[in-house]
Amino acid sequence: MTPLLSVQGITKLYGHHIGCKDVGFDLYPGEVMGIVGESGSGKSTLLNCMAGHLTPDAGAVVFDTRTDGPRDTVTMSEPERRMLLRTDWAFVHQHARDGLRMGVSAGGNVGERLMAVGERHYGDIRAKATDWLGRVEIDATRVDDRPATFSGGMQQRLQIARNLVTGPRLVFMDEPTGGLDVSVQARLLDLLRGLVRDMGLSAIIVTHDLAVVRLLADRLMVMKDGHVVEAGLTDQVLDDPQHAYSQLLVSSVLQV
Amino acid sequence: MSEYNFAYLDEQTKRMIRRAILKGLAIPGYQVPFASREMPMPYGWGTGGVQVSAAVMTPDDRFKVIDQGADDTTNAVSIRTFFERTAGVATTTTTSDATVIQTRHRIPEEPLSEGQILVYQVPIPEPLRFLEPRESETRKMHSLEEYGLMHVKLYEDISRHGHIATSYDYPVKVEGRYVMDPSPIPKFDNPKLGNVAAIQLFGAGREQRIYALPPYTQVVSLDFEDHPFEASKPDHPCVMCGAENSYLDEVITDDTGGRMFVCSDTDFCEARQAAGHIGTMNGKDAA
Numbered sequence: 001m002t003p004l005l006s007v008q009g010i011t012k013l014y015g016h017h018i019g020c021k022d023v024g025f026d027l028y029p030g031e032v033m034g035i036v037g038e039s040g041s042g043k044s045t046l047l048n049c050m051a052g053h054l055t056p057d058a059g060a061v062v063f064d065t066r067t068d069g070p071r072d073t074v075t076m077s078e079p080e081r082r083m084l085l086r087t088d089w090a091f092v093h094q095h096a097r098d099g100l101r102m103g104v105s106a107g108g109n110v111g112e113r114l115m116a117v118g119e120r121h122y123g124d125i126r127a128k129a130t131d132w133l134g135r136v137e138i139d140a141t142r143v144d145d146r147p148a149t150f151s152g153g154m155q156q157r158l159q160i161a162r163n164l165v166t167g168p169r170l171v172f173m174d175e176p177t178g179g180l181d182v183s184v185q186a187r188l189l190d191l192l193r194g195l196v197r198d199m200g201l202s203a204i205i206v207t208h209d210l211a212v213v214r215l216l217a218d219r220l221m222v223m224k225d226g227h228v229v230e231a232g233l234t235d236q237v238l239d240d241p242q243h244a245y246s247q248l249l250v251s252s253v254l255q256v
Numbered sequence: 257m258s259e260y261n262f263a264y265l266d267e268q269t270k271r272m273i274r275r276a277i278l279k280g281l282a283i284p285g286y287q288v289p290f291a292s293r294e295m296p297m298p299y300g301w302g303t304g305g306v307q308v309s310a311a312v313m314t315p316d317d318r319f320k321v322i323d324q325g326a327d328d329t330t331n332a333v334s335i336r337t338f339f340e341r342t343a344g345v346a347t348t349t350t351t352s353d354a355t356v357i358q359t360r361h362r363i364p365e366e367p368l369s370e371g372q373i374l375v376y377q378v379p380i381p382e383p384l385r386f387l388e389p390r391e392s393e394t395r396k397m398h399s400l401e402e403y404g405l406m407h408v409k410l411y412e413d414i415s416r417h418g419h420i421a422t423s424y425d426y427p428v429k430v431e432g433r434y435v436m437d438p439s440p441i442p443k444f445d446n447p448k449l450g451n452v453a454a455i456q457l458f459g460a461g462r463e464q465r466i467y468a469l470p471p472y473t474q475v476v477s478l479d480f481e482d483h484p485f486e487a488s489k490p491d492h493p494c495v496m497c498g499a500e501n502s503y504l505d506e507v508i509t510d511d512t513g514g515r516m517f518v519c520s521d522t523d524f525c526e527a528r529q530a531a532g533h534i535g536t537m538n539g540k541d542a543a
C-alpha cells in the first residue's frame with residue numbers, strides 16, 4: 001500500500017540551533033500519528049515543515065496526491081502546495097484565533113473552504129455550514145454569530161468544523177486541546193475521537209499531553225531536542241517505553 | 257501656467273505613469289504599483305485620478321470632471337480648474353464632447369465611445385482588503401487566483417441582510433482572471449464597466465496603484481447562483497426629466513420627510529430636458 005504521507009529526513013535549523021533533525025516516518029490512510037515531547041522538543045517545527053508552513057533545510061514530504069500520485073510537497077510549486085492546503089489538507093492551530101477569521105460569522109468561517117474550492121450556491125453553503133456546526137456540537141442558532149462571542153472550547157470546535165467541511169484527506173493538529181480548561185479538553189477530545197472514527201481521518205497530532213495521544217493516536221513518536229528518540233504503537237510506547245526519556249515522560253504524567 | 261510643465265507633472269513622471277497604465281491595459285484588472293507624486297491637493301481629492309489624467313492628457317483634449325454625477329461640486333470644479341490652469345485644455349460638461357473624463361463615484365449614463373478615456377478616482381484599490389489586511393497575502397491571492405474570500409464577503413452580506421446589501425464598490429471579475437474593485441460607483445453602474453468602447457483607467461493616489469480596463473473587456477459582477485447580481489436603483493422616474501433607467505439621487509425637499517428622486521448624472525438629465533423630456537416636478541416648476 002502507498003503511504004498517504006511519507007516523511008523523509010526532515011531537518012530544520014534555526015541558525016545553529018536544531019529545530020528538528022532527520023525525522024522520517026510513513027503515515028497510511030486512516031492512521032493517526034501522535035507526536036509527543038516536552039516544550040521545545042521540536043514538535044511544532046516538524047509539523048509546520050510537514051504542513052508547508054516552514055521550508056525544511058533538508059528532507060522530503062511526499063504526499064499521495066489524488067491526481068498525480070506521490071509528490072514531494074517541499075519541492076512542488078507554491079500554487080500547487082497552497083491548493084493542497086485548502087483542499088486535501090487541513091491544519092488545526094493551538095490557538096483558535098490563528099485558525100479562524102474573527103471578523104466573520106461562524107457560518108462564513110465554515111463556508112470559506114467551500115467557497116475557496118468554487119461552491120457558489122449560498123443556500124447549499126449555509127446548509128453545509130449549519131450541518132457542520134451541529135457535528136461539532138454548536139447550536140445552529142449561532143450560525144450568524146462571530147467567533148469572538150464564543151467560548152474557547154466553542155472556538156476550537158468551530159476551527160475543527162471549518163477544517164473538516166471539505167473532507168480533507170490529511171489533518172495536521174498542533175496542541176488542539178492546549179490552553180483549554182480540563183473539562184473542556186475532555187469534551188473536545190471526545191468529539192475529536194468521534195470524528196476520527198466516523199470519518200476515518202488520517203491525522204498527525206502534536207501534543208505534550210499524553211492523554212490526547214492515548215485516546216486518538218494509533219502510533220506515537222517521542223521527540224527530544226529535535227530528534228525522535230522512540231517510535232511505535234501508542235499503547236506499546238506508553239505502557240512499555242524503551243528509551244530513558246520516554247520512561248521519564250510517561251512516569252511524570254502518571255504522577256499528575 | 258508657465259511655472260508648470262504641461263499638466264503639472266514633469267515628463268519623467270508622466271512617462272513612469274504611462275508605463276504603469278500600459279501595463280495595466282496589458283493585464284486587465286491587475287493592480288500596477290506606481291510612485292505616486294505629491295499633488296497640490298489633499299489625498300481623497302482624487303490625486304490618483306489627477307495623476308492618471310495628467311499622464312494621458314494632450315493639448316487637444318476636452319476634459320470633463322464628474323463628482324457623484326455632477327460637474328459643479330467643489331471637488332469637480334477644483335480639478336477642472338487645475339487642468340485649465342496647468343494644461344490649458346478645453347473643458348466641457350457634455351459627456352459626448354469630452355475626450356478625457358475624470359470621475360468619482362459614477363459612470364456617465366450616456367454610453368461612451370471609442371477615443372474616450374474614463375479616469376476613475378480610487379480610494380482603496382484592493383478588493384480583498386476588507387477580509388485580509390496583509391498586503392503580502394492579498395498579492396499572493398491575486399497571483400494564485402485564490403478568490404474564495406470575496407464570496408465570504410458576499411456570504412456575510414446575505415447572512416446579515418437576507419440579500420447582497422453591498423451597493424457600492426461591488427467587486428467584479430475581469431476577463432475571468434483578476435478580481436477588481438470598481439471604486440465606489442453604485443452597483444447600478446457595474447454593467448457599464450464591461451464591453452465598453454472607451455478606455456477605463458483607475459488611479460489610487462494614496463495607495464499608489466493604477467489598474468485598467470481596455471476597450472471591450474469582459475467584466476462580471478460576483479454573485480451566488482441563488483442570489484444573482486442585480487443592478488438595482490431606486491424604483492422611481494427622475495422628477496426633472498422623467499428618465500426611468502438612470503441612477504437617481506434622493507433629494508430631501510423639506511423637514512417633514514418630503515423627498516424626490518433626480519438623475520445623479522446632471523449632464524444626462526439636462527440633455528434630456530433640453531430634448532423635451534419633462535418629469536413631474538419640472539412641469540410644476542415651470543408653471
Ligand SMILES: Nc1ncnc2c1ncn2[C@@H]1O[C@H](COP(=O)(O)OP(=O)(O)O)[C@@H](O)[C@H]1O
Nearest residue numbers: 014018019037038039040041042043044045046
Ligand atoms: N522561529 C524560531 N527561531 C528560532 N528558534 C526557534 C524558532 N521556533 C522554534 N525555535 C526553537 O526550536 C526548538 C523547537 O521548537 P518547537 O518546534 O516550537 O518545539 P515544541 O513545539 O515541541 O514546543 C526550540 O528550542 C525553540 O526554541
Ligand SMILES: [Mg+2]
Nearest residue numbers: 043044045174
Ligand atoms: Mg509547539
Ligand SMILES: [Zn+2]
Nearest residue numbers: 494497519525
Ligand atoms: Zn433626470
